[in-house]
Amino acid sequence: MRLRELGSGSRRDALRGLAAGAALVALGGCGRRDDRDGVLNFWAMGREAEVVAELLPAFRARHPDIEVHVQQLPWTAAHEKLLTAYAGGSLPDLCQLGNTWLPELTALDALEPLDERVDASAIARDDYYAGILDTNVMPTTGGNRLFGLPWYVDTRVLFYRSDLVRAAGHPTPPQSWPEWLAAMRAVRQRSPQTYGVLLPLNEPDPLFALALQQGALLREDDTRGAFAQPAFRRALGFYAGIFAEGLAPTMTNAQIANVWDEFGRGLFAYYVSGPWNIGEFRRRLPRERQGDWATAPLPGPDGPGVSTAGGSSLVIFRSSRKKAAAWRLIEFLSEPATMQRFHALTGNLPPRRTAWRSPELADDAPSQAFAAQLERVRAAPKLPEWERIFQEMQRAAERVVQRVQSIDAATTELDAWVDALLEKRRWLRARTLAAAAPR
Amino acid sequence: MTRSGIVGWTLAAPALVVIAVFFALPVVIGLALSLTDFDLYALADLSTLRFVGLDNYLRLLQTPLFWQALGNTLYFVAVGVPLSIALSLGAALLLNAGVARWQAFFRTALFAPVVTTVVAVAVIWRYLLHTRYGLINQTLAAVGIDPIDWLGDPHWSMPAIIVFATWKNFGYNMVILLAALQAVPRELYESARVDGAGTLRQFTDVTFPMLTPTLVMVAIMTVAGYFQLFAEPYVMTQGGPLRSTVSVLYFMYEEGFRWWNLGFASAVAFVLFVVIFAVSAGLWRFDRDPEGR
Numbered sequence: 022m023r024l025r026e027l028g029s030g031s032r033r034d035a036l037r038g039l040a041a042g043a044a045l046v047a048l049g050g051c052g053r054r055d056d057r058d059g060v061l062n063f064w065a066m067g068r069e070a071e072v073v074a075e076l077l078p079a080f081r082a083r084h085p086d087i088e089v090h091v092q093q094l095p096w097t098a099a100h101e102k103l104l105t106a107y108a109g110g111s112l113p114d115l116c117q118l119g120n121t122w123l124p125e126l127t128a129l130d131a132l133e134p135l136d137e138r139v140d141a142s143a144i145a146r147d148d149y150y151a152g153i154l155d156t157n158v159m160p161t162t163g164g165n166r167l168f169g170l171p172w173y174v175d176t177r178v179l180f181y182r183s184d185l186v187r188a189a190g191h192p193t194p195p196q197s198w199p200e201w202l203a204a205m206r207a208v209r210q211r212s213p214q215t216y217g218v219l220l221p222l223n224e225p226d227p228l229f230a231l232a233l234q235q236g237a238l239l240r241e242d243d244t245r246g247a248f249a250q251p252a253f254r255r256a257l258g259f260y261a262g263i264f265a266e267g268l269a270p271t272m273t274n275a276q277i278a279n280v281w282d283e284f285g286r287g288l289f290a291y292y293v294s295g296p297w298n299i300g301e302f303r304r305r306l307p308r309e310r311q312g313d314w315a316t317a318p319l320p321g322p323d324g325p326g327v328s329t330a331g332g333s334s335l336v337i338f339r340s341s342r343k344k345a346a347a348w349r350l351i352e353f354l355s356e357p358a359t360m361q362r363f364h365a366l367t368g369n370l371p372p373r374r375t376a377w378r379s380p381e382l383a384d385d386a387p388s389q390a391f392a393a394q395l396e397r398v399r400a401a402p403k404l405p406e407w408e409r410i411f412q413e414m415q416r417a418a419e420r421v422v423q424r425v426q427s428i429d430a431a432t433t434e435l436d437a438w439v440d441a442l443l444e445k446r447r448w449l450r451a452r453t454l455a456a457a458a459p460r
Numbered sequence: 461m462t463r464s465g466i467v468g469w470t471l472a473a474p475a476l477v478v479i480a481v482f483f484a485l486p487v488v489i490g491l492a493l494s495l496t497d498f499d500l501y502a503l504a505d506l507s508t509l510r511f512v513g514l515d516n517y518l519r520l521l522q523t524p525l526f527w528q529a530l531g532n533t534l535y536f537v538a539v540g541v542p543l544s545i546a547l548s549l550g551a552a553l554l555l556n557a558g559v560a561r562w563q564a565f566f567r568t569a570l571f572a573p574v575v576t577t578v579v580a581v582a583v584i585w586r587y588l589l590h591t592r593y594g595l596i597n598q599t600l601a602a603v604g605i606d607p608i609d610w611l612g613d614p615h616w617s618m619p620a621i622i623v624f625a626t627w628k629n630f631g632y633n634m635v636i637l638l639a640a641l642q643a644v645p646r647e648l649y650e651s652a653r654v655d656g657a658g659t660l661r662q663f664t665d666v667t668f669p670m671l672t673p674t675l676v677m678v679a680i681m682t683v684a685g686y687f688q689l690f691a692e693p694y695v696m697t698q699g700g701p702l703r704s705t706v707s708v709l710y711f712m713y714e715e716g717f718r719w720w721n722l723g724f725a726s727a728v729a730f731v732l733f734v735v736i737f738a739v740s741a742g743l744w745r746f747d748r749d750p751e752g753r
Contacts, residue, residue, distance in 0.1 A: 104720055448510075
């Protein structure tokens with residue numbers, strides 16, 4: 022179907038739409054639905070929205086006066102829904118927010134700063150992994166402020182076939198890029214059917230993690246690209262070198278029918294992936310393979326390296342009239358005990374160190390690689406345009422890997438693209454500086 | 461003004477107001493928007509809105525993804541429209557010939573996809589097109605054809621979308637063509653038969669000329685509709701794989717509602733409007749009576 026049919030098939034449809042619109046306006050005049058009976062509106066995404074309903078009875082027992090209404094958004098549509106809700110003035114009271122979306126919503130000035138509420142509560146900031154908490158801190162005209170509390174974390178580590186790597190003579194996980202390269206070469210040499218690593222060409226995260234290890238990707242106050250600078254070129258050089266040596270297959274996710282089958286079959290030894298795959302590997306790998314896989318923190322250029330700081334945060338919208346109640350719910354969801362329950366239900370990793378003391382996490386070897394990695398995570402650049410730059414970075418990398426372009430050409434072109442994209446930011450920055458300068 | 465003039469305008473006024481408010485005004489605002497850099501920052505603070513003249517249009521023409529989207533859309537229109545109309549015509553002819561016994565049933569059945577929700581149908585089609593378990597690949601396997609990754613392979617994604625859209629839409633044109641077929645006077649066929657015309661000759665010399673005005677109308681509506689390809693890739697592929705199913709409208713949607721570059725997205729909308737207008741105007745020429753009457 023096309024938009025035409027979605028909108029107005031016939032004139033009668035148009036009139037019916039008009040009547041419905043008038044009815045909506047009339048309803049709007051009565052006050053917003055959520056304000057009427059003190060219901061707290063909470064938007065959550067995907068599986069988390071289903072699971073949070075199971076956590077709520079405990080909250081209701083403690084706060085019988087607060088009724089929570091959870092609205093489930095699909096991840097694929099959540100971003101558009103939030104922006105449209107902002108434009109239409111119909112944001113909920115609180116929301117689960119992917120932490121890369123925070124810069125966008127703070128640029129819109131849609132989020133409530135949480136500093137005072139956190140300081141007045143029992144929540145200790147240093148209990149959170151620093152790199153993860155930092156993704157919620159945004160620069161404002163009044164200094165840095167905290168706009169969200171991490172709910173669960175996501176980062177990238179190495180998943181690997183311990184049996185294949187051991188057989189190739191590398192029993193301990195690699196600590197640095199050279200060690201990792203040596204292990205991949207040894208695996209490839211031992212068996213020509215096995216690649217060193219699977220880096221799906223349409224996934225930006227692995228390259229982004231490597232790039233974070235090298236340095237800044239943007240310069241001049243995040244208003245210009247720094248992809249042609251040595252830092253990113255080293256990361257891209259290492260990444261593309263893996264493909265050039267034949268250590269990784271030039272495949273996208275779409276070309277690998279089933280990652281777990283291929284991993285079990287030994288198509289590749291290493292795989293850079295996130296926490297959800299702990300559960301998937303346990304479920305999808307055959308029983309006899311369960312002893313043959315492990316996880317390890319990402320190696321860096323010359324020692325343990327940093328990785329990405331992803332995950333979801335809980336935020337309160339400025340437009341909410343029930344901020345105190347919303348904060349109660351965030352406090353409840355941020356308690357270590359609730360986070361442990363949440364982990365048991367979803368497999369999502371908690372952002373607080375105390376929550377990691379539960380035996381399910383502390384005694385779980387695959388999770389422990391994540392615990393080690395979480396001490397070394399770095400926030401992505403905090404600007405609304407980052408998501409686009411992130412995707413474009415991978416397209417540039419794909420061109421290098423496919424040998425359509427050299428690293429020089431691809432990074433220069435990427436910088437030009439980024440500079441054009443960020444023109445408005447430069448203009449805004451110049452305007453702010455001019456306004457602040459003494460006359 | 462005469463009395464009947466006043467009555468006429470009064471009766472037309474509600475419709476005119478609706479058209480002005482819901483059509484003319486948005487178009488004017490859209491045009492104005494396309495000359496600005498309305499984006500996320502302007503949404504937050506309107507004082508950051510800048511007038512950029514034709515910059516959005518110039519930038520658009522330099523965006524490779526736009527050209528790719530236009531190419532994908534033209535592919536969809538060039539293959540999808542003839543296929544869809546041929547299928548509609550074929551089905552209408554069969555129904556009109558009364559070959560099938562359950563004419564009313566088939567008419568309803570073939571029209572059903574048009575009135576079903578695209579999202580619901582897309583779910584079914586995703587099962588049908590599934591690489592390993594899909595009915596289509598299983599049927600192909602029965603005749604010895606290797607499975608095709610319909611929605612994952614950039615070469616096959618657009619054909620899959622075309623097949624889906626054609627199946628979804630041909631019933632609409634079929635009903636229109638069926639009505640036109642039934643309006644062809646029986647006497648013409650009778651005299652053609654008396655003159656010794658066979659079935660094929662009756663089709664080329666009676667049916668087709670009588671249908672031409674309807675066919676042109678159907679073609680214009682289908683072309684205009686197919687240029688606005690959106691929901692199918694949105695539900696089935698999200699524009700992938702490798703952007704092979706990004707249509708112009710999908711590109712506009714991403715720019716406008718994903719990245720909130722409404723100024724730029726408005727420019728895309730106007731360019732698409734010009735393209736559709738030009739193609740439709742070209743098609744109208746076929747409606748001229750061949751003898752110049």
